[in-house]
Amino acid sequence: MNKVKLNAQQRVVGAIIRKTTAYGEGLSLSLGSRPTLFMESDDICDVILPGMDPIPMDR
């Protein structure tokens, strides 16, 4: 059976993800009613309020 060969970049990416996710459960994003780090952040999306045109008027 042939092994899938990963290039150097894919190996680095895989290693970073394994290392990043290895410790702890991770933080919870704002789902439903649970207030979290990102709940009120304007930076999370370019649509701050749903439905509002995210492209500035002065484009």
Next chain:
Amino acid sequence: MSMQIGNKGLGYGSKPLTEAIDWDNPKNLNSYTMMSANLFNFLPNMPPHRHLSLYQQYKGQQYLNGNDIHLFEGDYPLPIDGLQDFVDRISREKGIIATYHFGPFQLINYILINANIPYVLLVGPQSLKEWQYRYPALMKRMEQAAENNRFQLLNAQQPSSLRKMYRLLDEGYQLLLYIDGMEGIDLSVPERSIQVSYLGQEIRVAKGAATLASYYQLPIYPVLLRRGADSIAVEMDKPIYAALFKDRHTFIQSASDRLFAFLGRFVLHWPEQWTNWNMLHRFLAAEQPVGNNAFLDGLELHECYGLLQLESSGYLLEKWSYKLYPMVIEEFNVLKRSWL
């Protein structure tokens, strides 16, 4: 380089051409990542490698929506299929027009004003400010309509609005609501929202439209505007009548189910036209989305994970679980260069 969209089309039929997206702008990065994670969980049959092109189409739609604002100053140039049926339908009996942030979503205001149909738009206080800032031409028309007693803008959170609304409905005004908005939904107060099935997940949504329909005994007219290649289509569902239900709670649940089933029908086929993709996770009723991890087999890492940036901190987002992992910024930049 910031994203530029070709100057052809401008709502006259052709699709806007998208060029490179500026991924160094965290709003683009975060918006794309959240949209991709929500597509992953709400449209699992869409191959994740399509998410990026869908995001580009979504940005194109937003551009056309932005461009529409200027068109409200004069005559709207695109034909609107189904317009007369819609006007006839709502002119026969006043009711609650339940609409969505789908397609050219502001256009319904232009239609109502031009058809001389008096209506009340109920929005949250933040939306009120945003509309004044973002849609000056439309607001100008609305103000003219208000002077002619054809339009009223009411703040949904003001206690006096209910009384005003009652008076205006009595005078023959229609009520217009964008029912898929987040503003004003305090999900920590269960009685203000209701759980519905949407695209294979359970979400909580505001039950204002159904509650008002029950309170005032008015029909709900579900309607959205869909952008076609060279025209706009008014898509209507059958009216929902509160009077057909003896029990108020059963009506509110049934009406909410129907309103979101109607939206889902169009979001499934024209996902790029729904503006709220990157906020959808905030509607989830459960702490975890329903999902089959067998879907993960065979996917590339960048299809399962995304990147979020908040100020100078970088995070890895596990799309299927919405879990976030803080990253070392140098490693975050390696992934960003590799994936985008």
